[in-house]
Amino acid sequence: MENKNRGFQTSCIHSGEEWNKSGHLSPPICQSTAFEFPNTEEGARRAADIHADEFYGRWGSRNEREFEAIIAALEGAEDAVSTSSGLAAISMVFHALLQPGDHCVAVHNCYSESKILIEELCKQHSVELTMISSEDIENYRNAINPNTKLVYAETPANPTITLVDIQEVSRITKEQSDAIFVVDSTFATPYNQQPLKLGADIVLHSATKYIGGHSDVVAGVCAGNKDLMSKVRKAFSFHGPKLDPFAAWLLCRGVRTLGLRVQKHNENALKIATFLENHPMVNKVYYPFLKSHKQHDVAARQMTGGGGMVCFEVKGGMNSGLSLISNVKLNKMAVSLGGYSSTITHPASMTHNLLPREEREKGGITDGMLRLSVGIEEVEDIQADLENALNQANLVTN
Ligand SMILES: Cc1ncc(COP(=O)(O)O)c(C=O)c1O
Numbered sequence: 083m084e085n086k087n088r089g090f091q092t093s094c095i096h097s098g099e100e101w102n103k104s105g106h107l108s109p110p111i112c113q114s115t116a117f118e119f120p121n122t123e124e125g126a127r128r129a130a131d132i133h134a135d136e137f138y139g140r141w142g143s144r145n146e147r148e149f150e151a152i153i154a155a156l157e158g159a160e161d162a163v164s165t166s167s168g169l170a171a172i173s174m175v176f177h178a179l180l181q182p183g184d185h186c187v188a189v190h191n192c193y194s195e196s197k198i199l200i201e202e203l204c205k206q207h208s209v210e211l212t213m214i215s216s217e218d219i220e221n222y223r224n225a226i227n228p229n230t231k232l233v234y235a236e237t238p239a240n241p242t243i244t245l246v247d248i249q250e251v252s253r254i255t256k257e258q259s260d261a262i263f264v265v266d267s268t269f270a271t272p273y274n275q276q277p278l279k280l281g282a283d284i285v286l287h288s289a290t291k292y293i294g295g296h297s298d299v300v301a302g303v304c305a306g307n308k309d310l311m312s313k314v315r316k317a318f319s320f321h322g323p324k325l326d327p328f329a330a331w332l333l334c335r336g337v338r339t340l341g342l343r344v345q346k347h348n349e350n351a352l353k354i355a356t357f358l359e360n361h362p363m364v365n366k367v368y369y370p371f372l373k374s375h376k377q378h379d380v381a382a383r384q385m386t387g388g389g390g391m392v393c394f395e396v397k398g399g400m401n402s403g404l405s406l407i408s409n410v411k412l413n414k415m416a417v418s419l420g421g422y423s424s425t426i427t428h429p430a431s432m433t434h435n436l437l438p439r440e441e442r443e444k445g446g447i448t449d450g451m452l453r454l455s456v457g458i459e460e461v462e463d464i465q466a467d468l469e470n471a472l473n474q475a476n477l478v479t480n
Contacts (some may be wrong), residue, residue, distance in 0.1 A: 090156070090273060091341035098151035098334065101135070101144045109148060111331045115139035132315050140322050145330035150303070152337055153293070156272035157285050159305035163314045164330065168268065168288025169199055170323035171302030175284060176200065176232070178317040179262055179310075182208040184231040187261075189216035191244055191445035192236035193288075194434040196266065200234065215444075216246045217377060222254050230259040236266035241429040241453040242446040243269070243368040243393050245377040248384055252281025262310065268292070268420075273344035274387040284310055291420030292390070295336040295343055299329045343422065343458055347390030350464060351456040355392045357465050363402070363472045363479070365450070368393040391419060392454045396472070398479035399450040403428055407452060409471035412463055419455035424464050427453050 088096070102109040117136035119125035128134040135144040142150075142164070150162040165171040180186060180203075188200045190213040197213075204211035214221035216235055226233060233255045237246035248265060255263045264284045265277040271292040277285040286304035287293055294301060304314060318324070325333070348371075355369035367374070370381035371388030381388065396402045406426075407415045413424040417433050427433055430449045434442055456464060 086158075089341075093155050094152070094340045095338050097155035098148040101148035101151060103144070109145065109331065109334070112143035112145050112327050114143070132312065132319060140324055141319055142324055143327045143330070145327040145334065146325050149325070149330045149333045149337070152334065153272070153287075153289075153303050154305050156337075156340070157305040158276055158278055159285070159311075160308045161311035162303055162305035163311055163318055164289070164325050164333075165302040165304075165318065166323040166325055166329075167300050168266075168286070168290055168302035169195060171286045171288075171304045172196055172199060172266070173203065174314050174318045174321065174323065175264055175286065175304055176203045177321065178313040179232050180204075180207060180209050181231075183210075183229075185210045185212070185227060185229040186232045186234065187212050187214060187222065187225045187230055188232075188234040189214060189236060189239070189246070190441070191216050191239050191242060192266065193240040193268075194437045196236065198436060217244050219247060219250055219254070222251050223258070226255055226258040226261065228259055230255075230261040233259075233261050233263045234266075235264070236268075237275075238269040238370055238389065238391065240269060241391075241393050241427075241433065241451065243370060243375070243391060244446065245370060245380045245384075247377075247380045248275075248277050248280040248282055256281075264304075269389050269391050270385060271340065271344050271389065271420075273341055274348070274385045274389050278306065280384055283307070284314075289333055290418060292344060292347070293337050293340065293420075294333050295340065295421060296332070297418065297421035297423070299332040299336070301325055301329055301333055344387065344390070346458040347456060348387035350458065350461040351390045351392050352388055353461045354454065354456050354464060354468070355388070355394075358392065358394050358468070361469075361472055363397050363476050365395040365397055390456045392456055394452055394454070395448055395450045396452065396475055397450075398475065399448075400430070402475040402479045403450045403452050404431075406468075406471045406475040409474040410467050411470075412459065412467040413454065413471075419453075421455070422458050424457035424459060424467075425455045427455075429453050
């Protein structure tokens with residue numbers, strides 16, 4: 083069977099198998115910094131091949147290559163590059179594609195540290211940066227010019243679940259410039275959204291989240307065509323933000339069940355979002371597959387499921403929000419997301435506290451907002467825990 087005709091979960095399980103040459107069903111961890119060459123010609127050949135898996139540890143081992151092959155297959159990409167964190171993936175893409183004097187368009191309503199990193203990188207490298215709000219398509223039309231070399235978006239956005247119409251932004255980017263369009267698709271996962279098929283040039287993920295899926299590894303990955311990935315791999319090989327082979331092994335193990343996990347995340351999150359929307363203590367719920375989401379039409383066009391992330395605002399602002407997350411038990415109070423267990427966070431004081439209040443508000447992050455990463459427990463248990471905590475938050479408000 084042609085690999086590209088395989089189902090998603092079959093690809094999760096069987097892609098990248100060619101990198102396991104051991105005959106072991108579970109691949110060995112390649113914990114070696116260097117490799118013995120059989121002869122001088124082979125040493126020289128590997129030195130000239132940036133993809134070599136047995137040259138030098140900083141270039142990556144077969145555990146990383148196996149992980150990269152799986153992600154390339156799931157995203158429909160020619161190649162992928164893995165990194166030691168999601169931010170490192172963003173950083174390597176920016177280093178690979180931008181030169182002093184270039185122009186870059188990025189969204190300010192995204193993960194706070196991505197925004198800070200992009201601002202710092204552009205400042206340090208004399209790249210002119212235009213930060214826009216992501217949901218209004220006119221903002222892209224106004225910002226992109228012939229000198230624009232990189233357009234950056236995150237969809238759905240952390241934490242507000244604001245969407246970017248990937249197809250439309252890709253069209254505008256190509257009409258108005260020769261820029262590379264980069265999409266952070268962490269919240270969606272390749273199961274729910276495949277940006278390259280919608281016209282993006284590079285897709286990237288914090289693999290720390292759903293791709294790893296078990297809250298036990300920090301990692302990043304980006305994917306695209308061979309030419310772009312060679313540029314990123316070159317930047318990567320000099321900067322050196324590589325994955326540890328054990329981290330790559332954990333990622334391969336985690337991603338083998340991505341399809342199954344995300345199906346359950348989708349199912350549970352839609353039920354929880356619906357429950358919250360009907361709860362008297364809740365002012366507003368942000369979930370792409372709720373009809374009330376202001377960009378529901380975009381979600382229906384470009385996503386096959388809403389994902390596991392639900393954002394909501396409780397009545398009573400900061401106090402009742404903090405009361406709620408102090409009283410949940412099953413839903414653990416923690417940052418990060420995308421693991422098998424449900425977690426809840428208060429963006430204003432936790433994930434996005436590095437941003438000043440006015441910047442948070444500009445990005446739609448209010449003090450009473452909570453962000454839920456709906457896990458794959460039985461949904462009745464997640465809901466019962468939230469219901470109990472909402473009742474207690476109600477007591478604080480009244
Ligand atoms: C959407 C998104 N992109 C990128 C990152 C950064 O990833 P990492 O923490 O793996 O560096 C995060 C982290 O939360 C994120 O939520």
